[in-house]
Amino acid sequence: MMTPIARTTLPCGETLPVLGQGTWMMGEDQGSRSAEVSALRTGIDLGMTLIDTAEMYAAGGAETVVAEAIAGRRDDLFLVSKVLPSNASRTATMRACEASLRRLGTDRIDLYLLHWRGNIPLAETVEAFEALKAAGKIRHWGVSNFDADDMDELAGVPAGSAVQTNQVLYNLATRGIEFDLLPQARAAGLPIMAYSPVAQGDLAADRRLSALAERHGATAAQVALAFVLSRPGVIAIPKATQQRHVRANRAAADLVLSAADLAELDRLFPPPRRKMALQMI
Ligand SMILES: NC(=O)c1ccc[n+]([C@@H]2O[C@H](COP(=O)([O-])OP(=O)(O)OC[C@H]3O[C@@H](n4cnc5c(N)ncnc54)[C@H](OP(=O)(O)O)[C@@H]3O)[C@@H](O)[C@H]2O)c1
Numbered sequence: 001m002m003t004p005i006a007r008t009t010l011p012c013g014e015t016l017p018v019l020g021q022g023t024w025m026m027g028e029d030q031g032s033r034s035a036e037v038s039a040l041r042t043g044i045d046l047g048m049t050l051i052d053t054a055e056m057y058a059a060g061g062a063e064t065v066v067a068e069a070i071a072g073r074r075d076d077l078f079l080v081s082k083v084l085p086s087n088a089s090r091t092a093t094m095r096a097c098e099a100s101l102r103r104l105g106t107d108r109i110d111l112y113l114l115h116w117r118g119n120i121p122l123a124e125t126v127e128a129f130e131a132l133k134a135a136g137k138i139r140h141w142g143v144s145n146f147d148a149d150d151m152d153e154l155a156g157v158p159a160g161s162a163v164q165t166n167q168v169l170y171n172l173a174t175r176g177i178e179f180d181l182l183p184q185a186r187a188a189g190l191p192i193m194a195y196s197p198v199a200q201g202d203l204a205a206d207r208r209l210s211a212l213a214e215r216h217g218a219t220a221a222q223v224a225l226a227f228v229l230s231r232p233g234v235i236a237i238p239k240a241t242q243q244r245h246v247r248a249n250r251a252a253a254d255l256v257l258s259a260a261d262l263a264e265l266d267r268l269f270p271p272p273r274r275k276m277a278l279q280m281i
Helices: 029-047 057-070 091-104 122-134 148-155 179-188 197-203 207-215 220-229 243-254 259-268
Strands: 008-009 015-017 050-052 078-083 108-112 138-144 166-169 192-195 233-238
Touching: 008 078, 029 057, 029 243, 050 057, 057 078, 057 091, 057 108, 078 091, 091 108, 091 122, 108 122, 122 138, 122 148, 138 148, 138 192, 148 179, 179 192, 197 220, 207 220, 207 259, 220 243, 220 259
Parallel strands: 050 078, 078 108, 108 138, 138 166, 166 192, 192 233
Antiparallel strands: 008 015
């Protein structure tokens, strides 16, 4: 029997699984829709009950795929969606959230993120998030693609300390956040949500991972995922449409890397030695 997926704690005290499911590129093509819906359903059945989406993905299409996948089981899930920076003003955030709720077929989003920083003052977006919370449309809010200095700025905004996560690019091939952003988040008790944890599939084909993966009877993608999951306070949200990928990703949560494995990974994919600007896709 599989062990349950480990959980991490948000600053608000709520816990959520450290392995979820991404949805970027879903909803783009009608021909892939049923595979996408059934992939998400399989993932949910396997305990990957955190689903990440955004109004941007397929211009709302990914949210409609999620709606179909979660029909009848909304209460078992933790739904994350994101507002575009161009919609992050007080009134546009409200409208964008309502539109996401309609597409998702739900009355609440569990965690609503600012997708990346734009020109709207942070204080205004946070005010809108807090108003959405008060109205019960969202339960929590967070940010995405925020570097360490952005997080400092957010902390100085009224209600900025209510942030629940920062979703950023993090995988074996892109380890810059280990220098400053990750320790900063840990010190604040803030989980980091790692997007593109298998580097959009690139790490699945990375030969540097083959020997280690073989020793574990695992694939390179699973080792890449296990690496991200080995970091305390990090949540990974791989996207997979193929059933075998969904199942492999779930199994990666049970893959334990030894200190020797981690040292080998450090040699193959060196951690940062100095500040690196946050990368984003
Ligand atoms: N906040 C942001 O700015 C931001 C940016 C990027 C992504 N995200 C979120 O993070 C999620 C994940 O990132 P991502 O989609 O960019 O990249 P990813 O999850 O690193 O990679 C997805 C790709 O890897 C393949 N894959 C997944 N599991 C695999 C496995 N076990 N073995 C081999 N290949 C595997 C998938 O194939 P199949 O689909 O064919 O199965 C897909 O092509 C997104 O879907 C989105 O929800 C957020």
